[in-house]
Amino acid sequence: MSVTVRVPAKVNVQLAVGAARPDGFHDLANVFLAVGLYDEVTATPAAELRITCEGPDAGQVPLDRTNLAARAAIALAGRRGIEPDVHLHIAKDIPVAGGMAGGSADGAAALLACDTLWGTGASREELLEICAELGSDVPFSLVGGAALGVGRGERLTALEVGGTFHWVFAMAGRGLSTPAVFREFDRLAEGRDIPEPVASPDLLAALAKGDADALAATVSNDLQPAALSLFPELADTLAAGRDAGALAALVSGSGPTTAFLTRDAGAAEMVAEALRVSGTCGAVRVAAGPVAGATVL
Numbered sequence: 480m481s482v483t484v485r486v487p488a489k490v491n492v493q494l495a496v497g498a499a500r501p502d503g504f505h506d507l508a509n510v511f512l513a514v515g516l517y518d519e520v521t522a523t524p525a526a527e528l529r530i531t532c533e534g535p536d537a538g539q540v541p542l543d544r545t546n547l548a549a550r551a552a553i554a555l556a557g558r559r560g561i562e563p564d565v566h567l568h569i570a571k572d573i574p575v576a577g578g579m580a581g582g583s584a585d586g587a588a589a590l591l592a593c594d595t596l597w598g599t600g601a602s603r604e605e606l607l608e609i610c611a612e613l614g615s616d617v618p619f620s621l622v623g624g625a626a627l628g629v630g631r632g633e634r635l636t637a638l639e640v641g642g643t644f645h646w647v648f649a650m651a652g653r654g655l656s657t658p659a660v661f662r663e664f665d666r667l668a669e670g671r672d673i674p675e676p677v678a679s680p681d682l683l684a685a686l687a688k689g690d691a692d693a694l695a696a697t698v699s700n701d702l703q704p705a706a707l708s709l710f711p712e713l714a715d716t717l718a719a720g721r722d723a724g725a726l727a728a729l730v731s732g733s734g735p736t737t738a739f740l741t742r743d744a745g746a747a748e749m750v751a752e753a754l755r756v757s758g759t760c761g762a763v764r765v766a767a768g769p770v771a772g773a774t775v776l
C-alpha cells in the first residue's frame with residue numbers, strides 16, 4: 480500500500496518584511512497564493528526511512544534526514560513514539576531553491592502522506608503545528624488557496640479570492656539561499672527605520688475581486704532589492720517580462736525565480752514565449768492560482 484499527496488508551489492503577492500527579531504527571524508505580512516506547479520510525494524512502508532527524488536532538479540535535492548520530507552516523517556513519528564520507517568519518493572516539478580517553497584511543499588506533503596499511511600489521525604491543528612516547526616512556509620503548503628501569514632509567516636488567515644490569476648515563472652540559472660537574502664535585507668536596512676509589516680488593504684481587495692489589473696498595481700516584495708543585490712541579472716529578466724506585456728513583474732519570495740502576472744491564459748503564453756527567447760533566464764513555466772493545498776490523490 481502507498482499514499483501519494485500532490486502539493487502546489489506558492490508565489491508571494493505581497494511580502495512585507497519587518498526588522499530582524501532577537502531570534503533572527505523577521506516578522507512578516509506575507510500574502511501567499513498557491514499556483515498550479517506541483518510536487519508529488521509518495522509514502523510506502525519500508526524497513527527504514529529512505530528518500531528518493533526524480534525530476535529535472537533532482538540532483539540538487541538532499542536525500543538524507545535534512546530533507547524537509549524526511550523531517551516531517553520524523554516529527555510525526557516522534558510524537559507517536561513510532562519509527563519513521565517509510566520510503567518517501569518525491570516527484571519534483573517545483574524549482575529547487577527558487578523562492579517557490581518547493582522544500583516546504585514536500586514537507587507538508589510528506590506529513591499528510593505519513594499521517595494517512597500510518598493512520599496516526601492527527602487533527603488539522605496538530606498538522607499545522609508540526610508544519611510550523613518545520614519551516615515558516617510549510618503551513619501554507621498544507622492549506623493552499625490564498626492566505627495572509629503573520630509572525631514568521633506561519634500564522635495563517637485564509638483569504639477570499641474572486642477569480643483565477645494567470646502567472647508566468649522564469650527560473651534562474653542558480654539558486655539563492657533564503658537566509659542569505661534575509662541577511663542582505665538586514666544589511667541594506669542598516670541605519671533605516673523599518674516599519675511594522677502590514678498587509679495592503681488595496682491588495683486584499685484586488686484579490687477578493689479577482690481583478691488582475693488592481694492586483695498588478697499593488698503587488699510588492701520587500702526582499703526584492705536584496706535578491707537583486709545578490710543576483711543583479713534578475714533585473715534583465717524582470718525587464719524582459721515587462722517589455723513582453725506582463726501587468727506586473729516581481730521576484731518570487733526570496734528568489735531567484737521571477738513571477739509575471741498577466742491578464743489571461745493567452746497573455747501568459749505570449750509572455751512565456753517572449754521570456755524563452757529573451758535569453759535572460761532558464762526554464763519558463765505558466766501556472767494559474769489559487770489552487771488547493773496538499774491533497775491525497
Ligand SMILES: C[C@](O)(CO)[C@H](O)COP(=O)(O)OP(=O)(O)OC[C@H]1O[C@@H](n2ccc(N)nc2=O)[C@H](O)[C@@H]1O
Pocket residue numbers: 491494503504505506507509578580583613614615616617630631632657658661732733
Ligand atoms: C521568503 C519566504 O519564502 C516567503 O514566503 C519565507 O519567508 C521563507 O520561509 P522558509 O523557507 O520556510 O524559511 P524558514 O525555513 O522558516 O527559515 C529559513 C531562514 O530564513 C530566514 N527567515 C525566514 C522567515 C522569516 N519570517 N524570517 C527570516 O529571517 C531566517 O534566516 C531563517 O533561518
Ligand SMILES: Nc1ncnc2c1ncn2[C@@H]1O[C@H](COP(=O)(O)OP(=O)(O)OP(=O)(O)O)[C@@H](O)[C@H]1O
Pocket residue numbers: 539540541545546547548569574575576577578579580581582583585586616654655657732733734
Ligand atoms: N524536499 C526538498 N526539496 C528541495 N530542497 C530541499 C528539500 N528539503 C530540503 N531542501 C533544501 O532546502 C534548500 C532550499 O530549497 P527550496 O526548494 O525549499 O527553496 P525555496 O523554494 O527557495 O524555499 P522558500 O520559498 O520556502 O524560501 C535546498 O537548497 C535544499 O538544500
